[in-house]
Amino acid sequence: MESIGVGLIGFGLAGSVFHAPLIASVPSLRLVAVATSRAGEVRARCPEAVVEERADRVIERDDVDVVVVANPHPLHFETARRALEAGKHVVVEKPFTMRAREAEELIRLAEARGRLLTVFHNRRWDGDFLTVKRLVTAGELGEVYTYEAHYDRYRPQAADRWQERAGSGGTLFNLGPHLVDQALQLFGRPQWVWADVGVQRGDGAEGNGAAGGAPAGASAGGSAGAPAGALAGAEDYFHIVLGYGRLRAVLHSAYVVPDPGPRFLVHGHRGSFCKYGIDPQEDQLKAGVRPGAAEWGRDRPEMYGRLSVVREDGTVERRVIETKRGCYERFYEGLADALLRGGSPPVDAREARDVIQVLEWAQESSRTGCRMDCVWPDGQDG
Structure with missing residues (x-):
């Protein structure tokens, strides 16, 4: 082949x-x-x-x-x-x-x-996430105690599209997989999950809605047969906390955020990292920029994150950290390598299954108001 x-x-x-x-x-x-x-x-x-x-x-x-x-x-x-x-x-x-x-x-x-x-x-290949991953893996922050990842937007009115209708899973299943997958890539499987999932816009009632299956008559070919339902019926807010011993990973998304805060905020016993802004690759693709272009995947210097490290004498050293270059093309390069040369798939399907399991626990936690202890299907703990 x-x-x-x-x-x-x-x-x-x-x-x-x-x-x-x-x-x-x-x-x-x-x-x-x-x-x-x-x-x-x-x-x-x-x-x-x-x-x-x-x-x-x-x-x-x-x-x-x-x-x-x-x-x-x-x-x-x-x-x-x-x-x-x-x-x-x-x-x-x-x-x-x-x-x-x-x-x-x-x-x-x-x-x-x-x-x-x-x-x-x-979004494993977002430049900002790759930067966070490098800092955490290299021990620049020491032991991580708090990890916050936000994916906020300002869309105060629900749009007439299937992703924002009842039965689609809403933002929990649209943006949630990105944030959960990134956290699992950094820290592995959590020990417990707590979540608050709800609807904030329009006539939606506060609380969690279960993500339903495909409605009758839906087409598999594209958006023409997408789920039907009342606008503003889908979840547009979530706040998820993953527990890892004394580490807390906080994953948050809301659609009514006029002035978003940091995209990533990570605190360890030796230092903190704060990063604003979103990876540029989606906007670049929409604008016709493609992999290989000089600007592809490059963050703007004014959006670089700030690392603060506590020195031995107690003073704090602050420096700007250049964002690693994003590279979505790595996914399909990895796919081709797996098929042509027997390499590993770019994303292990079992890891993607774990993301869905966390989202299900988040739904149940929001519905019951309880923290969900993670019992993984293969018997291995987080």
Whole structure:
């Protein structure tokens, strides 16, 4: 297999802004077909790809080796299952599934069929997160006691899109997977989870709503058959605390934040790191900037984080830390390496399953008001 044929299911934000351009950035990958109702957009942006109206038509194509599942979240499980059963390798946009048991079923199916299964947790390659990871791993902060990660937005009115309707999982399943995955990459599995999940905008009632499955009649091809429901019915706020002994990892997201605070705030016994701003790669992709461009993945110097370290004499040394360069293309480079040379998948599906399990515990914690002790399905503790 000298080149890998890729079929893309869905051409909304995830498919058009992230997956299609990043696939095109890897020479050994070819986008051969897209399932979507947005045929005109595909022809304008990816003229080499055939447009299919149905996901099944892409999955059944002989020239498709890998199926990328980028349709609405509640459809991920069923679409990925059908692709694996058809003998395809599969990439699933986050969130992996809506239930941990669904993720486990896909993992077992992939193993039984001898197919690669991975999940697009692209924000492992955010420049700011890579910077935090380097500082924590290198011991620059000493033992970490408090880790805060925020993903806040200012959208005071719910938009007419499926991600903000009841049944979509709301921001908990849209932005939550990013923050949970990053925390698990840094600190591993937590010992317990506490969460407050709710609806703050419009007519939504305060409290947690369960993320539902795909509604009847939903299409697997893109946003045309996305979940229907009342606007402002989806969760738009969460505050999650993960417990690791004396370490607390605080993960927060809200949609009514006019002036966001730090993106990352990390405190250890030797120092603190504070970083404002968001990784530029999403905005760059929207603007047509691609991997390989001089500015690709580069943070603005005025947004670099500040490291404060306590010296032996008790004084504090403060210095600016240049943000590492972001590199979303590493995901699809890793996918190609895994398929062509037998390398490891860019994201282990079991790690993505753990993210969904934490989100489920967060839902249950918010519903009951209780802290959830983590009992992991494989019997291994956090």
